[in-house]
Amino acid sequence: PPSLPEYFVVPSSLADQDLKLFSYSFIGRRMPSWSWNHPNGSALVRMANIKDVLQQRRIDQRICNAITRSHPQRSDVYKSDLDKCLPSIQEIQAAHIKLKQLCVNEPFEETEEKWLSSLENTHWLEYIR
Numbered sequence: 001p002p003s004l005p006e007y008f009v010v011p012s013s014l015a016d017q018d019l020k021l022f023s024y025s026f027i028g029r030r031m032p033s034w035s036w037n038h039p040n041g042s043a044l045v046r047m048a049n050i051k052d053v054l055q056q057r058r059i060d061q062r063i064c065n066a067i068t069r070s071h072p073q074r075s076d077v078y079k080s081d082l083d084k085c086l087p088s089i090q091e092i093q094a095a096h097i098k099l100k101q102l103c104v105n106e107p108f109e110e111t112e113e114k115w116l117s118s119l120e121n122t123h124w125l126e127y128i129r
Helices: 016-023 053-070 089-105 112-122 124-128
Strands: 033-037 043-046
Touching: 016 053, 089 112, 089 124, 112 124
Parallel strands: none
Antiparallel strands: 033 043
16 A cells, blocks of 8 residues: 555564565555664554454464564563554544644633643643653
8 A cells, every 4th residue: 555664674584475465464454564663672563453353363473473583682562452542533633623723712821721721621732642
């Protein structure tokens, strides 16, 4: 898909044919992609859901094992389902619109307390935190 990055960082223990095969299992063919790393070797990897629930555990375990083998200290993978704890893109967009309206329509100097509570009600700071 055109929205995927041009290059991927992948564990060396995953063969190219495995990556091609696994890509069909992910929603939107969105293979796990490296997003960030820490100097201690920890990495943040973003991964879409796997379409076939029956294959999910096998594919997930294969990828996680490859990531663990590639880690300098062989640390286990910690997984977190961010869909359950992060706002949707629509919620973020709505919060941004509310923030822009607040900044344009509510002068800060006149009612600081009201402005701050209005800012909190946009949820913008919560979402970007």
